[in-house]
Amino acid sequence: MRLEGISAAVTGGASGLGLATARKMVKAGATVTLIDLPTSQGEESARELGDAARFVPADVTDEQQFAAALDAAEEAGPLRALVHCAGRGARIRLVEKDGSPGELSAFEDVIQLNLIGSYNALRLGAARMARHEDVDGERGAVVLTASVAAFDGQIGQIAYTASKSAIVGMTLCSARDLASKNIRVCTIAPGIMDTPLLGRLREDVRQGLEQSVPSPQRLGDPAEFGALACNIVENPYLNGETIRLDGGIRMAPR
């Protein structure tokens, strides 16, 4: 799917990996709708990207809000690409240091955003794409965001790992489910990326993280995520696959 001239939507597009993806897409000639929470930096981010970007506030877990955001994206043309980056982590241990069991509601919150939100975005986005004519044999492409935590779950990441490994599990299943509609689905599993979240870390902690990456020995650049997301959309033979983008890191237990 060529990016030039298409309408694309990026969830979590106000910040970090989503914003970096939107930046690459705009550069490649797409019109991009940033879908993010009303409390996010979405307006500022869209302004920074220029006329080819707009911000539409919506919660990805909410059916009506997300459908309305896709309506807005389709004002720029049929939706052809959806990159779903909205998500977050959480620290929960099965048995906390004080002996209490890990909180159930905290686990549910992460599953609600990372897993249910991905399902909601995927199903509503794909249903839009399925209505449109084929372009060069395909109707659209969806990119989901997992994490290396899907494979290398660390201590305290029980909820995050559960949600992200479910996204990995959904990837081939969705690609098969949507094959008859000529819609592709791939997932990116990033390692440690240099997003605003990590900008707040102490310098020594940051250096320790950098040293844990085999090569290149640094954090991932969000632009590298954006480039891969764009390539997945553009490359018609990538489908049903989760791609680690991690400099070769394998996370230690803690």
Ligand SMILES: NC(=O)c1ccc[n+]([C@@H]2O[C@H](COP(=O)([O-])OP(=O)(O)OC[C@H]3O[C@@H](n4cnc5c(N)ncnc54)[C@H](O)[C@@H]3O)[C@@H](O)[C@H]2O)c1
């Ligand atoms: N940064 C990393 O090192 C890293 C590593 C692996 C995976 N990831 C994953 O990448 C994705 C993006 O992470 P990031 O580092 O860019 O984070 P970020 O915090 O910079 O961006 C996430 C965005 O998602 C938005 N968001 C949160 N809940 C939402 C909701 N309910 N509806 C709509 N938008 C919502 C936030 O407002 C924010 O703008 C997440 O799914 C994260 O789990 C990040």
